[in-house]
Amino acid sequence: MKKYLVTGSYGQIGQALIPAMLERYGKENVVATGRKRKIPLFKEHDVIYHRLDVRDQFGLRSLIVEYDIDIIIHNASVLSATGEKNPQLAHSINIEGFYNVLEATRELNLEQLFAPSSIAAFGPSTPLENTPNNTIMRPTTIYGVSKVYSELMGEYYNQKYELNFRSLRYPGVLSPDEPGGGTTDYAIWIFYEALKRKMYKCFLGPDVRLPMMLMSDCLKSTFDLLEADDSKLTDRSFNVTAMSFTPEELAAEIKKYIPDFNIVYEPDFRDKIARSWPQSLDDNEARKQWGWDPEFKFEKMVEVMIEGISQKLGIDQK
Ligand code: SER
Secondary structure, eight states, X not given: OOOEEEESTTSHHHHHHXXXXXXXXXXXXXXXXXXXXXXXXXXXHTOEEEEOOTTOHHHHHHHHHHHTOOEEEEOOOOOHHHHHHOHHHHIIIIIXXXXXXXXXXXXXXOSEEEOOEEGGGOOTTSOOSSBOSSSOOOOSSHHHHHHHHHHHHHHHHXXXXXXXXXXXXXXEEEOSSOOOSOSTTHHHHHHHHHHHHSEEEESSOTTOOEEEXXXXXXXXXXXXXXXXXXXXXXXXXXXXXXXXXXXXHHHHHHXXXXXXXXXXXXXXXXXXXXXXXXXXXXXXXXXXXXXXXOOOOHHHHHHHHHHHHHHHHTOOOO
């Protein structure tokens, strides 16, 4: 069994990924890390957790050696909205942090580095409908710039040192766990507010279409690419998607469950970010090269989110 180290392990994705990894790979083979001292969720699941700032070269290398790590899943990242508020912090964590992890992977000769990218790696000059896997990437956020940097550096190390780098351009990822600092986060908060107050003030305009997927599909794509046969990969970074919708369409679907739900629109700086991103992605390369096939479409996603968030809030939906 391989040994995995996960950075940024208690973010929105980590909170779902870590329990799934424990089940798939065994408790003793997963080391979760992050900047916080203690994570109650991980205590519950008896996860091996260590405090680590991804910029700390010595700390990272010590953990790799101590646990004899084979594969790093590098999830630590400052997301798009937080990044625009503090570009210097985003640069430091996303770019310097990534470089540190990449170099540790090379120097210590690890088997694989998986580092997610994002739809944010694209920008306003990209063809934004059905965006191809390989196309113009000139993002206008620091988060996007850092993702292009990691994709390119990962691909460069792959060519130069045969470092086994793999990356997925996640769209907005939807789960009942609270997200932090992203632009696609509206599509989670809308459920919380609809269930709690029957009212949501949306920070994007009604017509902003973005690609999205449910967490279970995000985990599926992650495990599928992590475990894909290297000889089948002609790319190292892949578009993945399951659906696209606008706030208006999402609100209309939620109304089917909560008829008196109301949405108002007060677009802020995140509206501009969202409009610079693809509305839909072409994920054919992922389908062809490693068999990507999402499970959840729009209507089912809404059903799953209503159920999951009602449960979290202790609301009986029936
Ligand atoms: N969900 C991210 C964000 O909104 C995009 O990768 O920042």
